[in-house]
Amino acid sequence: MRLPGRRPFTLGDPTMIRFEHVTKSYADGTTAVDDLSFEVGEGELVTLVGPSGCGKTTTMKMVNRLIEPTSGHIYLDGEDISAIDPVELRRRIGYVIQQVGLFPHKTVLDNTATVPHLLGWQRKKARDRAAELLDLVGLDPAQYGDRYPEQLSGGQRQRVGVARALAADPPVLLMDEPFGAVDPVVREHLQTEFLRLQSTLHKTVLFVTHDIEEAVRLGDRIAVYGAGRVEQFDTPATVLGAPATPYVAEFVGADRGLKRLSVTPIEIGDLEQPPVVRLDDHAARAAARLAEEGAAWAVVLDADGSLHGWVSGAGLAAGTSGPGEAGGEVRDHARRMDAWLPLGAPLKQAFSTMLQHDAGWIAVLDGERFLGVLTPAALHAALRRSTAADAGHVQREDVVVESVPSA
Numbered sequence: 501m502r503l504p505g506r507r508p509f510t511l512g513d514p515t516m517i518r519f520e521h522v523t524k525s526y527a528d529g530t531t532a533v534d535d536l537s538f539e540v541g542e543g544e545l546v547t548l549v550g551p552s553g554c555g556k557t558t559t560m561k562m563v564n565r566l567i568e569p570t571s572g573h574i575y576l577d578g579e580d581i582s583a584i585d586p587v588e589l590r591r592r593i594g595y596v597i598q599q600v601g602l603f604p605h606k607t608v609l610d611n612t613a614t615v616p617h618l619l620g621w622q623r624k625k626a627r628d629r630a631a632e633l634l635d636l637v638g639l640d641p642a643q644y645g646d647r648y649p650e651q652l653s654g655g656q657r658q659r660v661g662v663a664r665a666l667a668a669d670p671p672v673l674l675m676d677e678p679f680g681a682v683d684p685v686v687r688e689h690l691q692t693e694f695l696r697l698q699s700t701l702h703k704t705v706l707f708v709t710h711d712i713e714e715a716v717r718l719g720d721r722i723a724v725y726g727a728g729r730v731e732q733f734d735t736p737a738t739v740l741g742a743p744a745t746p747y748v749a750e751f752v753g754a755d756r757g758l759k760r761l762s763v764t765p766i767e768i769g770d771l772e773q774p775p776v777v778r779l780d781d782h783a784a785r786a787a788a789r790l791a792e793e794g795a796a797w798a799v800v801l802d803a804d805g806s807l808h809g810w811v812s813g814a815g816l817a818a819g820t821s822g823p824g825e826a827g828g829e830v831r832d833h834a835r836r837m838d839a840w841l842p843l844g845a846p847l848k849q850a851f852s853t854m855l856q857h858d859a860g861w862i863a864v865l866d867g868e869r870f871l872g873v874l875t876p877a878a879l880h881a882a883l884r885r886s887t888a889a890d891a892g893h894v895q896r897e898d899v900v901v902e903s904v905p906s907a
């Protein structure tokens with residue numbers, strides 16, 4: 501299904517949700533949320549992270565008026581929500597919770613179509629929309645649409661929960677530990693899929709989690725909670741690189757240098773430029789060029805410029821006795837290597853791809869275009885670059901020691 505593409509969130513975009521001095525106290529004297537003020541931009545994904553009982557869920561439930569604040573105001577797209585009818589408000593806000601809350605006696609398709617039904621859409625239109633959404637979250641409607649929730653895995657049920665929340669195309673999504681009940685592998689999978697979805701949909705999302713890794717991975721910005729208050733509200737890179745308080749530093753963990761790998765993107769300046777040859781280049785000529793440049797190997801691109809793999813100078817030279825002699829084309833000597841990353845991918849992904857392929861380098865592409873290669877040395881340098889940008893908040897040595905063990 502094609503969805504209208506919108507550009508990703510950037511700081512400074514218009515505000516969608518605004519908390520203004522919001523406090524929630526209960527009759528027993530518990531102050532669940534204490535004088536909360538922050539803004540969420542249109543199309544921004546903000547993760548609320550903190551230990552159990554610190555007020556994350558209360559914050560979220562005040563946005564769709566499942567809980568009313570004791571004092572302060574919350575604005576949705578400029579409107580004070582206390583003046584909006586709660587039923588009308590909730591139509592504008594998708595809600596995904598950990599227990600999913602699917603109706604056990606309804607099929608997956610009907611569960612997904614719940615909100616469109618409530619909105620009075622015609623049955624066919626609602627079911628067509630539900631099928632589109634199931635497809636979007638990676639569940640084939642033909643295969644899963646007629647199943648009942650108990651016939652799905654935990655991860656599949658979570659996907660249905662996300663599809664259902666998106667069915668009426670609300671501008672805002674509230675997600676309360678939506679991936680909390682599945683095992684770590686499925687969880688990472690769901691996170692990846694959700695990021696892919698968000699890169700197309702650009703919903704305004706408040707996402708509650710206990711897990712700092714999840715918060716860092718998903719959030720455009722993170723609100724780190726300590727007992728009812730937001731201790732720091734900033735980008736993942738800043739929260740990890742420059743924790744605002746000792747509490748935040750402890751919460752994000754001593755290994756924050758490692759976690760920064762998830763939020764530091766590969767940049768063009770990190771790349772090295774090995775010689776590049778084409779599959780249909782003459783092998784002997786390519787060998788001579790490598791010898792001239794003192795290079796042991798070259799990246800091999802195919803005729804249309806996409807990555808094929810690599811070739812060693814020695815491999816090329818074998819069987820050729822000089823330029824112009826027999827020896828065939830580079831394709832006769834090249835080896836496949838399809839380890840590549842898109843520009844902007846996080847350094848963590850670069851490390852893991854390198855490990856997975858047992859490779860000393862990874863090609864970096866912009867779309868189909870080959871840009872250069874990332875080597876372990878370049879990764880190390882990239883991490884130093886990102887650490888140096890923190891203006892002295894983190895000792896550079898800390899990060900280097902933690903993240904790039906010396907060979």
Ligand SMILES: Nc1ncnc2c1ncn2[C@@H]1O[C@H](COP(=O)(O)OP(=O)(O)OP(=O)(O)O)[C@@H](O)[C@H]1O
Pocket residue numbers: 526527528530531532550551552553554555556557558559710
């Ligand atoms: N109805 C209530 N009456 C009294 N106290 C409450 C009530 N609901 C929540 N609280 C308290 O408010 C505080 C914040 O709760 P909240 O559910 O927002 O925390 P949380 O950060 O979402 O926790 P968790 O991660 O465990 O879900 C907790 O101390 C909780 O015990």
